[in-house]
Amino acid sequence: MGVSKGRERGVVLGIVVRQALASLADNFSAPYVGYYLASITSSGVLQGLLQFSTNSLPTAAQVLLGPLMDWWGRYITVLLTTSVAASLLWIAISLTIVPEVFVGLVTFRAIVVGLSGLAFTAFLGTVFSAATRGRVLSLVNLVSQGVALSVFVFTAVFLTPDVSFLKYLFLFSGLVSLAASTIWIRLLHLDRNTSTKRNPGEKPPNPLKKVAQVASDKSFMKLNTAYAGYIAVMAAAWPWFPVAQRYVFRLSVSDLAVMNIASTLSTMVSQYLLMKYLSKLSLKWLIVASRAGFVIPPLFYAIAPGPELVYLSSILTGPFAAIGNVVVPLYVLNKSRKGMYASYVSLLNFSQGMAAALGSIVGGVAMDYLVEFTGGYEGLRVGFGFVALARAVMTVPFLKIDDSRQ
Numbered sequence: 001m002g003v004s005k006g007r008e009r010g011v012v013l014g015i016v017v018r019q020a021l022a023s024l025a026d027n028f029s030a031p032y033v034g035y036y037l038a039s040i041t042s043s044g045v046l047q048g049l050l051q052f053s054t055n056s057l058p059t060a061a062q063v064l065l066g067p068l069m070d071w072w073g074r075y076i077t078v079l080l081t082t083s084v085a086a087s088l089l090w091i092a093i094s095l096t097i098v099p100e101v102f103v104g105l106v107t108f109r110a111i112v113v114g115l116s117g118l119a120f121t122a123f124l125g126t127v128f129s130a131a132t133r134g135r136v137l138s139l140v141n142l143v144s145q146g147v148a149l150s151v152f153v154f155t156a157v158f159l160t161p162d163v164s165f166l167k168y169l170f171l172f173s174g175l176v177s178l179a180a181s182t183i184w185i186r187l188l189h190l191d192r193n194t195s196t197k198r199n200p201g202e203k204p205p206n207p208l209k210k211v212a213q214v215a216s217d218k219s220f221m222k223l224n225t226a227y228a229g230y231i232a233v234m235a236a237a238w239p240w241f242p243v244a245q246r247y248v249f250r251l252s253v254s255d256l257a258v259m260n261i262a263s264t265l266s267t268m269v270s271q272y273l274l275m276k277y278l279s280k281l282s283l284k285w286l287i288v289a290s291r292a293g294f295v296i297p298p299l300f301y302a303i304a305p306g307p308e309l310v311y312l313s314s315i316l317t318g319p320f321a322a323i324g325n326v327v328v329p330l331y332v333l334n335k336s337r338k339g340m341y342a343s344y345v346s347l348l349n350f351s352q353g354m355a356a357a358l359g360s361i362v363g364g365v366a367m368d369y370l371v372e373f374t375g376g377y378e379g380l381r382v383g384f385g386f387v388a389l390a391r392a393v394m395t396v397p398f399l400k401i402d403d404s405r406q
Helices: 005-026 028-040 044-072 075-093 097-128 129-159 162-187 190-194 208-215 218-235 239-248 254-280 284-292 295-302 307-316 318-335 341-374 375-393 396-400
Strands: none
Touching: 005 075, 005 129, 005 162, 005 208, 005 239, 028 097, 028 162, 028 239, 028 396, 044 097, 044 162, 044 208, 044 341, 075 162, 075 190, 075 318, 097 129, 097 341, 129 254, 129 396, 162 254, 162 295, 190 307, 208 341, 218 318, 218 341, 218 375, 239 295, 239 341, 254 318, 284 295, 284 318, 284 396, 295 307, 295 375, 307 318, 318 341, 341 375
16 A cells, blocks of 8 residues: 655645645635525525535435445545546536526535545545655645635636626636546556455445444544534534625625635645644644634624624634644544545544534524524524534533544
């Protein structure tokens, strides 16, 4: 398994370039999906359904296919296939303004992207050593965030698109993403190193038995349970954010671009610092800090008299987002049994996805109720306040997870 040190630099370069181009494609469009849906329909139920489907179905696919990925071991082949499919779906998304069809296509794309992300994490765990994974993952995230930052600046300064223009950004994202997919072809030779050697006639594993095997790992399940509880309350506010941005704070697409610039710059700087000091820090306490930090967004949305605190919340959560991007998958890889990386990651993603799906659909219904009961979208502030308190309470279980040495 793995690659030699002499070839490692070329592999890392290929990964970084591909993920940078993918970041270029997605960040022209992905941040505006919820906003675009809010523009073609004000239905809180559809916002909740979008969050529900994009969190539940991708993780269900992962938990079923993750063990098969580990058994097959050809992660680059999976990455190539899912990357092409996700690109074509961006193009399809650009061609519809029917809310229900839009939600369906975005959901289908989320399933494909979820499988791609699972394959990518498992690939890193298989090819790179425990001492190297954190550096590679941090570098990939740092470069991707740098590209995202340039996209947000370009969008805010040069494009300033209105809602009707967003469909052209979706199309552009599909074409760039399709071009980026070709890089996986250059790395297909790595599948010879990671593919599992099996006896003739050996059958694929039973995914449910693999799930049960991972679930028997008590140390891992402490993290899994804590995360599921936290995500359930966290997700309740997800359908509210795009609606509040549009109808409470009156933010335009350009305003969102500026907010994304501030958030990404904060995350990028934090990612660089994390890359330098990660080996000296406790993964457990970094996770605790990350979850505590995500109390900030709903709290600020609840009390903000204007958009200023909304912008500030994006800046302040940057460090906590940087931690979550790297430390959580690194923690899980360190806890995983050898050869079962996708199985562990997929179960964590499944638990979070189901919790997020439940929380977001409840949040979507609650949004419509709050708006009707209070007579306007300002009523969402009350809901944001309750979510901020719930996030703080659900940070406590993370204090009981085991530490993980790199």
